[in-house]
C-alpha cells in the first residue's frame with residue numbers, strides 16, 4: 428500500500444496550488460483536493476513531477492489519504508466557502524486532527540470556528556499567509572494561531588516552507604484562537620497604508636515635477652537602495668517602468684484610477700474603532716480607495732468644485748525629490764507604529780500575549796510588506812518589549828525627527844497646490860497630536876459637559892466634576 432500523505436491541502440486556486448507545490452518541493456508527501464476536480468487535475472498535470480502528490484476527487488478519499496493526526500490546510504475564499512469546506516471535511520475527521528485555515532479569514536470567524544471545533548475534538552489553526560502567488564511557492568511569511576500544541580506538530584513544516592531571512596524562518600506561533608488571522612489582518616492594513624503612501628509620493632513627483640511614469644520608476648529604483656528598501660518600492664519601480672503593449676504608453680497611464688479591496692483593510696479599521704486605537708494612516712488609505720471608487724461623487728465634484736490652488740514652482744528638483752522621500756519614510760514609520768499599537772491593544776483585550784518583535788521578524792521576508800526597516804522594528808522591541816509607541820523608540824524618533832522639516836514642506840506644498848495626500852498629512856497630524864503637550868480635547872470635554880452633563884476631570888485636582896451650565900454655573904464634584 429502507498430504511503431499516506433503527511434499533510435493535505437484543499438483549495439487549489441493560485442495560493443493553495445503553490446503552497447502545495449512548495450510543501451511537496453520540501454520533500455513532504457502532500458494530499459491535494461479541490462471542490463472542482465479540474466484544478467486538482469491541472470496541478471498534477473503541470474507539476475506532478477515536483478514531489479509526491481496524492482490527488483483525490485472525493486473529500487472522503489482525500490481525508491483517508493492523510494496520516495493521523497491529520498493536518499489539512501484549507502486555502503479557499505474567506506467566509507462562507509471556508510465554513511462549507513469545514514462542514515464537508517468534518518464527517519471524515521477523527522479526534523486530534525488539525526484543520527488549518529490559511530485564507531484571509533476575519534478573526535472573529537476564526538475565534539468562533541476554533542471554539543466550535545474544539546468541542547468536537549478537532550484542532551483549528553487560523554493561519555495568516557502572505558506573499559501572494561510567488562511567496563506561496565517560494566516561501567511566504569506565515570502567521571499561525573490556535574492552540575500552542577498544534578504548533579508543536581505543524582511548526583517544523585511551516586518553518587521549512589516559509590521564507591528565510593539571515594537563516595531565520597518567517598514563521599512563528601502568534602497566539603491563541605484568532606491571533607494569527609488578526610496579525611495577518613493588521614499586516615494587510617499596513618499594506619494598504621504603505622501602498623497609499625507610495626501612490627501619494629508618485630502623484631507628487633508626477634504633478635510637482637511633471638515627470639512621466641518611467642522617470643518616476645527610476646527614482647523609486649534609487650530609493651530602493653536606501654532606508655526605503657522594500658518589496659513594495661521594488662515592484663513600484665517595475666510597474667512604473669512597464670509599457671502597455673497595446674498603446675505603447677506607460678502601463679499605469681492606462682489603468683483606471685479606482686482602487687478595489689477584498690476587505691482586510693476595512694476590517695482593520697473597523698477593529699481599530701472598536702479598540703479605540705488611532706490608526707489614521709491605515710484608515711485614510713482605506714478611505715482613499717473608497718474615494719477613488721466613488722464615481723458619481725467624483726463626477727459631481729469635478730464639475731462643481733474649484734481648485735483655487737497655486738502653480739507648482741520647484742526650483743530645486745533634487746531637494747524636492749529628497750523631501751518626498753523623507754516624508755514617505757516618516758509617514759511609513761507612523762503607519763507601522765499605529766499597526767503595532769493595534770496589535771498590542773488586541774493582544775491585551777483577547778489575552779493573546781503577542782510578541783510584536785517576533786511579528787516584525789516574520790514580516791522581514793516572504794510577505795508583501797517585507798522591508799529592510801523591519802529589522803529596526805525587531806531591534807526596537809528587543810530593546811524594550813513593552814515599548815508604548817514605536818515612534819518613540821530612539822532609532823525611529825531620530826529618523827522621523829530628521830525628516831520632519833521635509834515632511835512639513837511636502838504636506839504644505841501639496842495643500843497649496845491642491846494635491847490630495849491624505850496618508851502623508853494624517854500621519855503628520857498624528858505625529859503632532861501624539862507628541863503635543865496639550866491637545867484641544869479639554870474643550871471637547873467642556874462641551875460634552877455643557878450639553879450632556881458628561882462630566883470632566885480637572886488639571887489641578889483628582890476627581891470627576893460637573894458644572895451646572897443651565898443654572899448658576901457652580902461646580903459639583905461627582906466622585
Ligand SMILES: NC(=O)C1=CN([C@@H]2O[C@H](COP(=O)(O)OP(=O)(O)OC[C@H]3O[C@@H](n4cnc5c(N)ncnc54)[C@H](OP(=O)(O)O)[C@@H]3O)[C@@H](O)[C@H]2O)C=CC1
Pocket residue numbers: 438439440441442443461462463466502503504505507508509511512529530531532556557558559560
Ligand atoms: N491571492 C493572494 O494573493 C492571496 C490570497 N490569500 C487568501 O487565500 C485564499 C485563497 O486565495 P486564492 O488562491 O486567491 O483563491 P480565491 O480566493 O479566488 O478562492 C478560490 C478557491 O476557493 C474555492 N471555493 C470557493 N467557494 C467554495 C466553496 N463554497 N466550497 C469549496 N471551495 C470553494 C475554489 O474552488 P473551485 O475551484 O471549486 O471554485 C478555489 O479553490 C483566500 O482566502 C485569499 O483571501 C491570502 C494571501 C494572498
Ligand SMILES: O=C(CO)[C@H](O)[C@H](O)COP(=O)(O)O
Pocket residue numbers: 531556557558559615618687688689690691692795
Ligand atoms: O492578503 C493579500 C496580500 O497580503 C492579498 O493579496 C489581498 O487580496 C490583498 O488585499 P486587497 O485585495 O484588499 O487589496
